[in-house]
Amino acid sequence: MEVTDVIFRLRLRAKSPSNVEMSGDDQGSGLRHKTGWRRAPDWLRLVPLRRRLVPMGSIIWERDVAEVYDQTYRAKFEPSVLDPVVDLLAGLAGGGPALEFAVGTGRVALPLNARGIAVHGLELSPHMAAQLRAKPGAVAVPVTIGDMTTTRVPGAPFTLVYLVANTIMNVTTQDAQLAVFANAAAQLAPGGCFVVEVIVPQLRRVPPGETARVFTMDPDHVGIETFDDVAGQVAWSHHWIEAAGRMVRHSAPYRYVWPSELDLMARIAGFRLRDRWAGWDRAPFTSDSESEVAVFEKES
Numbered sequence: 001m002e003v004t005d006v007i008f009r010l011r012l013r014a015k016s017p018s019n020v021e022m023s024g025d026d027q028g029s030g031l032r033h034k035t036g037w038r039r040a041p042d043w044l045r046l047v048p049l050r051r052r053l054v055p056m057g058s059i060i061w062e063r064d065v066a067e068v069y070d071q072t073y074r075a076k077f078e079p080s081v082l083d084p085v086v087d088l089l090a091g092l093a094g095g096g097p098a099l100e101f102a103v104g105t106g107r108v109a110l111p112l113n114a115r116g117i118a119v120h121g122l123e124l125s126p127h128m129a130a131q132l133r134a135k136p137g138a139v140a141v142p143v144t145i146g147d148m149t150t151t152r153v154p155g156a157p158f159t160l161v162y163l164v165a166n167t168i169m170n171v172t173t174q175d176a177q178l179a180v181f182a183n184a185a186a187q188l189a190p191g192g193c194f195v196v197e198v199i200v201p202q203l204r205r206v207p208p209g210e211t212a213r214v215f216t217m218d219p220d221h222v223g224i225e226t227f228d229d230v231a232g233q234v235a236w237s238h239h240w241i242e243a244a245g246r247m248v249r250h251s252a253p254y255r256y257v258w259p260s261e262l263d264l265m266a267r268i269a270g271f272r273l274r275d276r277w278a279g280w281d282r283a284p285f286t287s288d289s290e291s292e293v294a295v296f297e298k299e300s
């Protein structure tokens with residue numbers, strides 16, 4: 001069995017322990033992301049510095065991860081999961097056009113387009129975009145390679161911008177998450193909506209004195225989340241995925257974000273909260289909700 005350790009092949013460049021800079025890999029924005037140093041998990045410190053993965057703006061998802069994404073998250077492709085997503089987004093888009101930030105392999109963009117909504121995708125990883133482009137119907141969904149914190153795409157203004165599957169957390173600083181809101185606002189028509197689907201941080205599930213929890217334990221996918229930097233709201237998600245006869249190992253940092261902080265970012269960027277649900281079925285959002293679907297409307 002081939003073992004692919006994705007973590008060590010991410011294209012990062014450590015400048016110094018207090019200043020980490022991403023290479024110009026954001027494919028279009030031309031910007032570089034600088035963030036403060038975040039403490040790495042203990043096991044990672046065994047790895048030479050130049051090979052460590054350290055949090056920064058966003059990481060590039062490499063080919064190995066892209067090739068197994070659909071298989072790993074096949075449950076999210078089930079009609080019972082996807083149909084309510086597409087229903088809600090299609091309703092919010094009205095006549096469209098819509099823009100998906102972090103479009104990935106097109107899980108949502110392709111069926112939304114099949115509903116008659118013009119969809120443009122923005123994606124940081126050329127490997128994820130390549131998976132999308134190989135699918136039937138992809139020719140109707142143009143994809144721009146770029147960073148959702150900065151990249152503008154052709155076709156604005158949009159009636160809907162959406163960012164699903166917890167991907168706001170892939171951007172690992174508060175400033176960069178705010179930039180995502182600003183970039184959505186800049187490409188929306190007045191009255192247009194920015195939809196964010198993200199988990200509610202599950203810190204209550206971590207036992208006292210512990211920093212880790214298992215969030216997935218399937219025969220072909222084990223996932224462990226470690227809360228390494230509570231002050232910076234950065235957790236690491238570690239995955240061991242078996243797909244198509246290969247074992248893929250993937251670790252990445254995420255900046256978890258509370259609903260109230262999302263609302264404040266939205267207000268700063270010129271949005272108002274229109275709705276917040278616990279899921280795509282529009283269930284009420286409560287203190288016990290583990291995820292949210294928030295709809296922010298751009299002020300006129």
Ligand SMILES: C[S@@+](CC[C@H](N)C(=O)[O-])C[C@H]1O[C@@H](n2cnc3c(N)ncnc32)[C@H](O)[C@@H]1O
Binds near residue numbers: 104147
């Ligand atoms: C969990 S996947 C979600 C893909 C797709 N939206 C879906 O629902 O299946 C996260 C995606 O976000 C992309 N991504 C991460 N940071 C990004 C950024 N700063 N700008 C654009 N895309 C980004 C990754 O490359 C990856 O394709």
